Amino acid sequence: MTDPVMIPYEAYREYPAEEMLSRCTSFYEEMKRRRTVRDFSSRAVDTEVIRQCLRTAGTSVSGANMQPWKFVVVQDDRIKTEIRVAAEQEERLFYAEKAPKEWLDALAPLGTDPSKPFLETAPFLIAIFQERFGVLPDGTKVKHYYATESVGIATGLLIAALHHAGLASLTHTPSPMGFLNRILGRPRTERPFLLLVVGYPAENARVPDIGKKALEQIATFV
Numbered sequence: 001m002t003d004p005v006m007i008p009y010e011a012y013r014e015y016p017a018e019e020m021l022s023r024c025t026s027f028y029e030e031m032k033r034r035r036t037v038r039d040f041s042s043r044a045v046d047t048e049v050i051r052q053c054l055r056t057a058g059t060s061v062s063g064a065n066m067q068p069w070k071f072v073v074v075q076d077d078r079i080k081t082e083i084r085v086a087a088e089q090e091e092r093l094f095y096a097e098k099a100p101k102e103w104l105d106a107l108a109p110l111g112t113d114p115s116k117p118f119l120e121t122a123p124f125l126i127a128i129f130q131e132r133f134g135v136l137p138d139g140t141k142v143k144h145y146y147a148t149e150s151v152g153i154a155t156g157l158l159i160a161a162l163h164h165a166g167l168a169s170l171t172h173t174p175s176p177m178g179f180l181n182r183i184l185g186r187p188r189t190e191r192p193f194l195l196l197v198v199g200y201p202a203e204n205a206r207v208p209d210i211g212k213k214a215l216e217q218i219a220t221f222v
């Protein structure tokens with residue numbers, strides 16, 4: 001066991017109480033404008049913006065700081081097409097055979113179907129993988145604690161960072177997603193977590209008329 005190395009938390013910033021409230025209000029105002037988009041423009045996005053948003057994702061909290069995430073950024077048109085073909089194959093099965101009626105009913109307000117043109121239209125697909133375990137420099141394996149929770153939180157930060165930058169995203173989860181390992185050449189030790197579609201919304205993009213629960217419905221103060 002190694003002793004922890006502790007340093008002063010110099011990066012911390014406290015704000016006056018009023019500023020605290022205005023900061024969290026403006027952050028909420030910004031975040032509530034975020035919508036999941038399915039109509040993407042093919043307009044190019046600066047790769048440096050994606051890199052910077054991924055740095056934000058990499059600041060995420062994680063179990064024992066194991067950082068069990070891997071982001072594979074896809075820009076290549078041929079790879080996007082391969083992903084679309086494989087995803088639509090799974091989606092056709094999902095909608096026609098696998099999904100129980102209850103699930104299809106739950107999806108009805110979103111207007112989704114097996115056709116996934118955005119997988120080719122959007123400038124970036126970010127395939128997010130969860131590492132089942134870590135490997136130390138000497139080759140020994142280390143367990144990843146709370147890996148799914150950790151990758152989920154990092155993905156949330158990524159979605160927020162992309163939105164903050166003025167980009168739209170879609171969390172796409174074709175199931176199963178094993179084809180991502182094959183197409184992207186990732187080892188079996190990495191489990192596909194989700195596929196994030198990123199770009200500008202199409203000019204005529206429309207989103208479902210759905211809302212979020214009120215604070216009273218999601219939080220209880222005791």
Ligand code: IYR
Binds near residue numbers: 175
């Ligand atoms: N993966 C399918 C179905 C789907 C499932 C959920 I849960 C959603 O929130 C949206 C869609 C699809 O992408 O169409």
